[in-house]
Amino acid sequence: MKTKRKKIDYSKWGYLFILPFFLCFFIFSFIPLADTIRYSFFEYYRSGIKEIGPNFIGMENYASLLQSDMLKYAGNTLVLWMIGFIPQIVIALMLAQWFVDSRLKIHGTQFFKVVIYLPNLIMASAFAMLFFTMFSTNGPVNAILSSMGLISQPVDFLGSVFGTRSLVGFMNFLMWFGNTTIMLMAAIMGISPDIFEASELDGCNSMQRFFHITLPLIRPILAYTLITSIIGGLQMFDVPQILTNGQGSPDRTSMTLIMFLNSHLKSKNYGMAGALSVYLFIVSGILCFIVYRITNDDDADGSKAAARKAKRKRRK
Amino acid sequence: MRSEKPNYLRSIFAHIVLIVLSFMCLFFFYILFINATRSHADLQKGFSALPGNYLFKNLQNVANDGTFPMFRGILNSLVVSGCSAAICTYFSSLTAYGLYAYNFKLRKIAFTFIMAILVMPTQVTAMGFLRLVTNMGMYDSLLPLIIPSIASPAVFYFMYSYMQSSLPLSLVEAARIDGSGEFRTFNRIVLPIMKPAIAVQAIFTFVGSWNNYFVPALVIQSKDKMTVPILIATLRGADYMNFDMGKIYTMILVAIVPIILVYLFLSKYIIAGVTLGGVKE
Numbered sequence: 001m002k003t004k005r006k007k008i009d010y011s012k013w014g015y016l017f018i019l020p021f022f023l024c025f026f027i028f029s030f031i032p033l034a035d036t037i038r039y040s041f042f043e044y045y046r047s048g049i050k051e052i053g054p055n056f057i058g059m060e061n062y063a064s065l066l067q068s069d070m071l072k073y074a075g076n077t078l079v080l081w082m083i084g085f086i087p088q089i090v091i092a093l094m095l096a097q098w099f100v101d102s103r104l105k106i107h108g109t110q111f112f113k114v115v116i117y118l119p120n121l122i123m124a125s126a127f128a129m130l131f132f133t134m135f136s137t138n139g140p141v142n143a144i145l146s147s148m149g150l151i152s153q154p155v156d157f158l159g160s161v162f163g164t165r166s167l168v169g170f171m172n173f174l175m176w177f178g179n180t181t182i183m184l185m186a187a188i189m190g191i192s193p194d195i196f197e198a199s200e201l202d203g204c205n206s207m208q209r210f211f212h213i214t215l216p217l218i219r220p221i222l223a224y225t226l227i228t229s230i231i232g233g234l235q236m237f238d239v240p241q242i243l244t245n246g247q248g249s250p251d252r253t254s255m256t257l258i259m260f261l262n263s264h265l266k267s268k269n270y271g272m273a274g275a276l277s278v279y280l281f282i283v284s285g286i287l288c289f290i291v292y293r294i295t296n297d298d299d300a301d302g303s304k305a306a307a308r309k310a311k312r313k314r315r316k
Numbered sequence: 317m318r319s320e321k322p323n324y325l326r327s328i329f330a331h332i333v334l335i336v337l338s339f340m341c342l343f344f345f346y347i348l349f350i351n352a353t354r355s356h357a358d359l360q361k362g363f364s365a366l367p368g369n370y371l372f373k374n375l376q377n378v379a380n381d382g383t384f385p386m387f388r389g390i391l392n393s394l395v396v397s398g399c400s401a402a403i404c405t406y407f408s409s410l411t412a413y414g415l416y417a418y419n420f421k422l423r424k425i426a427f428t429f430i431m432a433i434l435v436m437p438t439q440v441t442a443m444g445f446l447r448l449v450t451n452m453g454m455y456d457s458l459l460p461l462i463i464p465s466i467a468s469p470a471v472f473y474f475m476y477s478y479m480q481s482s483l484p485l486s487l488v489e490a491a492r493i494d495g496s497g498e499f500r501t502f503n504r505i506v507l508p509i510m511k512p513a514i515a516v517q518a519i520f521t522f523v524g525s526w527n528n529y530f531v532p533a534l535v536i537q538s539k540d541k542m543t544v545p546i547l548i549a550t551l552r553g554a555d556y557m558n559f560d561m562g563k564i565y566t567m568i569l570v571a572i573v574p575i576i577l578v579y580l581f582l583s584k585y586i587i588a589g590v591t592l593g594g595v596k597e
Contacts, residue, residue: 121576284435
């Protein structure tokens, strides 16, 4: 009998291959994070050319942020996100449903998909600059509206709260609805055709099919889309920053949290920027945890439970 | 069939909605293109639906403008995005392969860790990042925009999923029996198999880096190192009313045209890639 050769241990290669990633993460994300958290407890800013601090002041930065306009900016961010997200998810669900419905015989599906995904790839800052020039009082949109006789004098879109917020929301909608449509389409196509066939035989109409079969079955992807969109919304910066030149005008009603952070960083107010970052870190940490649960656990997203529920409902 | 008629109506309705949405998506780019082909004087007269013949002159004006070195910016952006895409896809594949093909003690923990930071926003560490970059002497250089893309959890996850579906471990075993070293196996056998995934992720990383504004705006200071988004932002901050409008439209046009061109050629793969990764970037 031959003696079994000792198996070569390859594990050191595994460590070696994942080393660059973790090294890079440690240097460019972990150290900065620790540094950010550390300075959030310090009084450390620049007034003129004089540097004040760093002096340890405990939780004072956190407290003064709560008294500042931070909560107002958080509200702005939420409003701007919702204006973009609600139409986005409604339209995306509708389009995804249409694209996969073979009986609707949509012509040029590929063309429409290419077109609606296009705005997602456009540089957000250039897109915002384009909207700024187009919706300015002497821009082409006002020119078109007045030549059509719809308005007698130019509309100052960016001068009103409603106008600015709608424009930001509209741009976010345009940039993301194609992406969401394609994601949801893949989710709907992943549902077994048998279920749809069975529902057909049971006399299910298209509305019932959508609300009682499709929607419950794509719930995990919907949840994923929602959470990643909230994380994206939390990071909203490019569009309102360029559109309002960093002012969040009118009267800082379109100032987002990251714009606030950016202005602290630009003025080298490291203590405040640190505390604000920690608030953002906590919120996004919670959201990350939810995404982790959705992408990893077997049934944490409730897909199987949803399937069971859908079946039960159908039986009633 | 009972449901024949409503389907017909629904089909018409669906087509109308799709055409309206497509119109919304394309209309702004159409205006941009038209206005970039007209001169400032022409633009002041009002909007016209037909293109002018001033595009070449506008391009020349953009190229000769020293305050907004647009073509230099495009070059910088190309360098940053190209390098980011290359090292991001290579090291993400390497990391994914390390966790996929080898069994070691910390494997589970490492994987869980990367999944936990999958969608963590970079903005929360921006302050420490800025200080670190300054201390390392890399402030106002393109390097801090490139190197951190080695650690991209989302790209890693995509590569890992792709390996699970298309890289049989028996192939790695076979290479070992043939005497191929581990690193050589990765470069010569694994990477070619990963080509479709690498292509898709290279495009997404390139586009993401091309469009990135927040980090470059913090790190870059001098004009000749600015990337395209910062130039667009400085354009917005400048005294806008005294500008040649034709030139402004042309600047925006040259900022987005490279991506549109890439997209037109590769749209099929890009759209297929959106769902493969399942991760928004």
